[in-house]
Amino acid sequence: VSTQSTGKDSKSHRKQCEKLSDELATLHASALISSPEPVLVIHRPTCDAQFSQTLQHRLGEEKRPLLLTMGEQGAAQVVFKGPEEMVDRLGKELMKRLDGKGGGKNGRFQGKFSDVGKVAGAV
Numbered sequence: 001v002s003t004q005s006t007g008k009d010s011k012s013h014r015k016q017c018e019k020l021s022d023e024l025a026t027l028h029a030s031a032l033i034s035s036p037e038p039v040l041v042i043h044r045p046t047c048d049a050q051f052s053q054t055l056q057h058r059l060g061e062e063k064r065p066l067l068l069t070m071g072e073q074g075a076a077q078v079v080f081k082g083p084e085e086m087v088d089r090l091g092k093e094l095m096k097r098l099d100g101k102g103g104g105k106n107g108r109f110q111g112k113f114s115d116v117g118k119v120a121g122a123v
Contacts, residue, residue: 018050025051029058032066041123043069043116052079067094069119076116078102080109097122 032040040062044051047070056079059066065082078098080091084107091109095102098118102111 021048021051022054025054026058029055032059033062038064039123040064040066041119042067043119045070045072047071056081067119067123069116071116073116074114076113078109078111078113080104082107094122 028042032042040059042055047068052068052070055068056066063083065080065086068079068081070077070079078094078100080087080094087104087107087109091102091104091111094109095111095113098111098113099115100111100113102109104110
């Protein structure tokens, strides 16, 4: 097996993974949009920036707040997005409840935390 063909296979697999991540984010966005819940909450144990961006993009102009948590115990991230006034008011409180650190502006708050078990209580 040549390194050239291995490189092509690797690139092909990476493209497939990106496409599947996009499809998964689109499916999750559709499910969240049809949900009657007042806050859209989703946790992904494995998630990359592409998934997060695609999910947020597919949610479009959704007015309900989104709480997206990503990662596993010990190393997790959070994105809290919604009406600017709400996010500004609740973002820091959310990070207190998660024992994490973060910041944000313009209706988007991001942070890092370590105990994914605290997410349910933070909502």
